């Protein structure tokens with residue numbers, strides 16, 4: 001029988017964004033405002049060479065989730081479609097860990113300035129990894145269940161966090 005283990009994670013920093021109560025569903029590359037990842041002093045050497053990468057993965061703990069995890073979710077942009085949580089980017093997961101890919105603008109000491117992030121100000125940082133060309137982009141990737149939706153082109157704008165007026 002599988003053991004139900006609990007694990008401890010270290011918070012390695014904090015994410016600063018303009019969003020207090022409302023954040024985009026996914027990162028917006030050309031978002032307004034300052035987005036800064038502040039890494040705790042004891043981990044700052046871990047940032048060596050990171051500025052050589054154009055994009056990074058940012059992993060964080062969605063610390064303001066108050067609702068229980070849901071196994072079936074309906075993304076707000078998905079017109080009522082209900083899908084399994086593991087087929088979604090919903091934060092209502094058993095482990096509310098978020099993953100965002102952002103552009104590195106500059107790194108100054110323990111601060112990484114990035115393109116737009118989709119998190120509330122003060123979100124705990126769990127990890128950073130480089131986004132590596134070819135390794136992290138699959139040319140035959142698809143849109144999964146979104147491909148079955150009538151309004152696919154429109155929904156993809158939501159998935160990509162591209163602002164639009166309709």
Ligand SMILES: C[S@@+](CC[C@H](N)C(=O)[O-])C[C@H]1O[C@@H](n2cnc3c(N)ncnc32)[C@H](O)[C@@H]1O
Nearest residue numbers: 023024025062063064065089098099119120123
């Ligand atoms: C849909 S999730 C996507 C996160 C990440 N890009 C991913 O795909 O794993 C983004 C949403 O999580 C919520 N959120 C962001 N930061 C949060 C936090 N610290 N605590 C709780 N919810 C948060 C906001 O409502 C935001 O729109």
